[in-house]
Amino acid sequence: MHELAVTQSILGVVLDHAAKANATKVTKIYLVIGDLSSIVDESVQFYWEIIAKDTLAEQAELVFQRVAATFRCLECQTVYQLDGQAVFCPSCGSSRIEVLGGEEFYIEAIDIET
Numbered sequence: 531m532h533e534l535a536v537t538q539s540i541l542g543v544v545l546d547h548a549a550k551a552n553a554t555k556v557t558k559i560y561l562v563i564g565d566l567s568s569i570v571d572e573s574v575q576f577y578w579e580i581i582a583k584d585t586l587a588e589q590a591e592l593v594f595q596r597v598a599a600t601f602r603c604l605e606c607q608t609v610y611q612l613d614g615q616a617v618f619c620p621s622c623g624s625s626r627i628e629v630l631g632g633e634e635f636y637i638e639a640i641d642i643e644t
């Protein structure tokens with residue numbers, strides 16, 4: 531249930547940004563979430579509706595952009611995306627892999643009205 535803490539930090543950043551920009555309203559928030567971050571869109575949305583209530587961001591729409599988990603095999607250099615549960619290299623079966631993408635979580639953009 532770490533989405534509550536995550537959602538609170540999003541709200542903090544958004545309200546801070548809105549205050550600096552003299553916004554009267556936050557209309558849209560674009561979030562980038564990697565598939566490996568284990569953050570669930572619906573949970574963020576759920577908490578958002580509770581904690582953003584009575585703030586400038588109350589009516590903001592959350593736009594989720596998912597980033598697929600991407601790995602590179604350190605044995606044969608194959609780059610691949612997570613397919614189901616298997617994280618081993620699909621070419622050589624190695625488990626010596628590095629994560630190239632999918633762990634990210636950040637606010638890409640915020641739309642406001644002034």
Ligand SMILES: [Zn+2]
Pocket residue numbers: 603604605606607608619620621622623624
């Ligand atoms: Zn490989």
